[in-house]
Amino acid sequence: MGMGILGLGGHVPPLVIDNAQVAEWTGVDESWIVERTGILERRYREPGTTTSDLALPAAREALAALPDAQDRLGLIIVATSTPDQPQPSTGAVLQNKLGLSDVPAFDVNAVCSGFLYGLAVADSMLSARPAGLGGDHALVVGSDIYSSLMNRDDRRTVSLFGDGAGAVLVGPVPEGYGILSWRLVAHGEHRDLVEVPAGGTRAPLDAEAREAGGHLFRMRGREVRDYALGVLPKVIGEALDQAGVRQDEVDRFILHQANTRLVEACCDELGLDPARVPLTAPHFGNTAAASIPLTLRAENERRPFRRGERLLLAGVGGGMTAGAAVVRWY
Incomplete structure (x- = not known):
């Protein structure tokens, strides 16, 4: 089971x-x-x-x-x-x-x-x-x-x-069927690439922090892109190996919708056919933790998943963190 x-x-x-x-x-x-x-x-x-x-x-x-x-x-x-x-x-x-x-x-x-x-x-x-x-x-x-x-x-x-x-x-x-494998990683040495600096015990959200914009989101975009293109293929490969599934056996890839251009760059890096990689970023943008399940739902509405279809879910996030999961649809 x-x-x-x-x-x-x-x-x-x-x-x-x-x-x-x-x-x-x-x-x-x-x-x-x-x-x-x-x-x-x-x-x-x-x-x-x-x-x-x-x-x-x-x-x-x-x-x-x-x-x-x-x-x-x-x-x-x-x-x-x-x-x-x-x-x-x-x-x-x-x-x-x-x-x-x-x-x-x-x-x-x-x-x-x-x-x-x-x-x-x-x-x-x-x-x-x-x-x-x-x-x-x-x-x-x-x-x-x-x-x-x-x-x-x-x-x-x-x-x-x-x-x-x-x-x-x-x-x-x-x-x-179901979740065949998953692989998670974190790299805290890169924690400053994506952050909201203030609001915790390290930097309380006081008037000084607000004046400095410490309560707002910050991201070093080019370095995040480099991290994604370096780490994502590795965690995807490890999840596929654990599941005993080849990349060419995956029917659809549900990637975190960081932005359309980064998803396209990931496709190029992995050698994926864009037709197998649905996009919601053009109309929803980056919805953070909602991105992958929102894209799953949208893709299932567009073309319902068939029993036995193999899906690969993957993404990166602040921390830095990354993950991938292989799912056989039931």
Whole structure:
């Protein structure tokens, strides 16, 4: 018996931020945004919307895939780096909004790799659970509101990010299906490539920190690109080897949508046919931990996954972190 993805859900807020708006904020030409990022628009939350608010409809959609999913749920994991508040976890808040008291719930923060980390944790915990105890399904949600962290004067970052949530229901599938393997890595020596410096115990979010912009997102884009193109092929190769699957046997590659140009560069680096690599970045931007599950859902709507189809999920995130998972669809 393996653990597989049984349900998909996704949600983006209705407010569209197009490149004309980003150009107005930053003073850069719209053509520069398209040329450098391949992103046409992104979604922003309405004022007052929280990360758990975005997660809720995505979670409900994923749970609706099985009539008794809520009764069989043994775990809720929310991958986010923009939680509702420092504590309690957004997972606990979501659990309450779903009316699922008693079900263990917590957060995972591996920035844009967070969903893959959460999926690996869910696979491990469910696989270790003794048979017959119930609670053999897990809800894994990636939800982020990066509009709350954007420096609207910084064309290099505000052009990239949007808000959204994606969710999967994980549960038992026949042997040979489901999550065949996963590989996670972290490289803390590169932690300053992607960061929000203030707001923790190292740099409290006081007036001085706000004045310096310490509460806003920072990224060293070229170095992040180099990290992604160096590390991603390695973790993908290791996950494929562990699963006993060749790269040319993978039907579709669901990559983190950092931006369209980086996804294209990853395809070139790996020698992938772009037709096997769906894109949501042009219309959603980089939705951080929501990116992979949102793209899974969008691709399944465009062309439903077939039983036995092999998928490769992979991405990188702040930390720096990276991960890959091989899934045989059931």
